[in-house]
Amino acid sequence: MLLPKFSLVLCLFTFLTIGFGLKVTIECDDPIVLGATLNCTATIQDDSGNPASGDFQYSWRDNSIPQNTRFLENGSNVDHWSVTYNRSNYQIGGLFVLRVDVCKWIFLHILCQGQTSSGYFFAITDTFNGQLTQTQNNETRKVFVATNTSIQNSISLKKSDQEFLKKAPSVLTYWFVDCIYYGITTDLSFNYTFAQSEQNHNIEVLVVADFTPLPPTTTLQPITTTIPSNVTTPTPATTTIKPKTRTKRDNLPLNNNTIFNQIESNIKIWQNGTLVPYNVSFPYVCNGSIITTDHNKVYGHFIKTFTTKDPISNISVSGNNWLQQGELLSLNVNCKGSKEMEFCYYFKKGLYNVTGNETCSDYRYLEQCDFPIQRYFIDQHTVIIIIKNDVSKQITSVAVTVYKVKHQPQLSIIVVPVAFSLAAVVTIVFGVAYYLQNRSRFxxxxxxxxxxxxxxxxxxxxxxxxxxxxxxxxxxRDPEPSTSDAPLxxxxxxxxxxx
Structure with missing residues (x-):
């Protein structure tokens, strides 16, 4: 009796030790700015990489101080964890570790076996996280931007940081182009146009979010008194006390206690068409290092470097596109634009309207925008021409019409025979006349x-x-006579x- 019980316990111990081959992975939307909410997702998979089935127990924890924990006794193969790192509880950011332990319930939720765990490093930053994007003609620019076309510069923050930014009573964005100050916007966007091509530029942006609570609005309630009926009662007035607004200082718009240090800096500003030094130091911008120590303010610094180029323009196509059948089409295409151009062309049967979505599978490099197009056609076609460079793409179409010509007899075919016929008649007439006139001579x-x-x-x-x-x-006549007879x-x- 002892051996079977021992075997059963041994088998159960082996089963519990082996477990179920579970694997848990963690994904988070970090980095986040201090004060925002971190969102993480844990996913359990079996040893084949497929979503695991069953009921699971989760235990979450991080190594921050104070520590955040979460325990879920019964859940599916996916679990979510969200933690807000308030600025009142956490003073600085840094690199932290998040860990989750998972086990699977077996034997009617009596045992939780197959335990596995996973860790994740996440970052909490002191500044906003995102990127500066540039858009022209509904296209995002990365390295090159087009000249003479408005550029929409905008800040795209991570979703967690964007939700945190909405809580700020005041958000100001300071814009700088090549360390030249161009002012403030409140919508995280700024439009600018460059005129000269083949130049390198950089745009720097400083976002300042002030989380200082606004003072409460005080409303004075009117005092009601009993007035005789024969006296006109004035309408009571409601007075609203608004918070005090700061004024401008050194041409720098200020709002909600936004203060920067006035020291020597390399920032300039346009005044009356001339660049003059702007002696205000901004944090982060143009190598600025002095930062106002205000725990209620959160900054975001974004910079982007790019090169300007002229877009493709002034496309002209010369040549005859009305062809007689059998005639060679010969066109010449030229345009203007910055170098690193590519082109291609192809043919569509009949008339074709350009949609703007045309593409080519094989582009050819173009040193100068001047190239020929030659082709034989037997019927109507449309030539699709695509020219592009790093900042633009132009599509042009040329309709080619082929017509048949009705062949008329050449003039020589009619004139030559008629002329020779008339000459023969005249010759005969003159010959007869000459014969009649001079027949006595014959x-x-x-x-x-x-x-x-x-x-x-x-x-x-x-x-x-x-x-x-x-x-x-x-x-x-009779037979010939003999030679001796005389002829009669x-x-x-x-x-x-x-x-």
Whole structure:
């Protein structure tokens, strides 16, 4: 009986020792400014990295003084912990450690086993946490900004710090461009425009949040007395006592006891179009180191360095975009803008309206904004041209129209044959006229060598008649006589003149 009980206890001990292979991770939204709320989330996963199932027990604690703790007996695989580090309890910030211990309930919440823990280092700062962002044409600029275009400079604080800033009765933001003081805003934003390109600049911002409580508003209640009915009763007046407002000192707007030291500094200010020294020292700004020791004020210092560049502008496309079929499209594109330009172009069939969202997969470097575009088209197309640099992107379209020309017979095809025909007719007419005029010259006198007797009955025959008779005789004449016989000439025949 002792062995089975011992085996059961051993198995139970082994099971409890092995546990469940749990893993807990912590994520927090630090760093936070002193006075803000730290938000953390613990997530439990199994040994496969999947969210663990079951009920868990959480135990939170940090190493701050005074210490913050939290205990949750029954929770899911995700738990949240939020702690506000009030400035009244904590004087300075620093690096702290947060720890959470987790175990899983088993055996009907009798045992909590599979214990695991995790730690997290978080930072509490003395100044606000965030960044200075610059926006132009709804695009965020990082290293380069465009000239001649308004830049919206704004402070983006972490969510925890932003919630803490809302509790301040007064928030002032001081703006400096290249250590030149440009004034105060109350909405954490400032617009500025640069005119010259290829220059390096920096913008510094000092945020001052004053948490000094405002004095209560005192209202004087009117004194009511009984007055006879025949006397006119004046309307009682309500007087409100407002807190005293400070005046300006050395052109620096002051509010709610915002005081800086007046000493020699490298800050300047524009006065009547001239830069003059501004002998007020600000904390953090332009290497300022003197900070007013006021526990009710919280500062934020942000700086950004960048380079100005000219955007792409004045895009012009020259060349003929109305082409005869078979003609080569030849365009030339040029523009203005700072270097480090890239371009690409492609073709869309038919007419295409630019949306502004067109992109290219292959851009080519452009040393100077001047390049040709050549292409053969057989029908209508649209050329999409994209040119960009570090601060701008321009999209231009050119519609190319291809038309067919109706081929007309060339003039030479008509004139040459007509001219030769007229020349032939004129030549024939002149030839006939010339023949008729000079035909007597072509009459040939034929000598009469007939020395025989003359026959009176010989008739005159023309050449045509004689030719006709010769042909007739050739078919009807008798066989040739012998050479010894004398030829017989019919009487009355002789040759006349050829006409």
């Amino acid at each position: 009459i040939i006198e034929v000598a009469d060598f007939d020395f025989g007797p003359k026959y009176a009955d010989m008739e005159y025959k023309t050449f045509k008649d004689r030719l006709k008779d010769s042909i007739t005789n050739a078919f009807n 000439w019919p009487p009355g025949q002789k040759y006349g003149s050829m006409k």
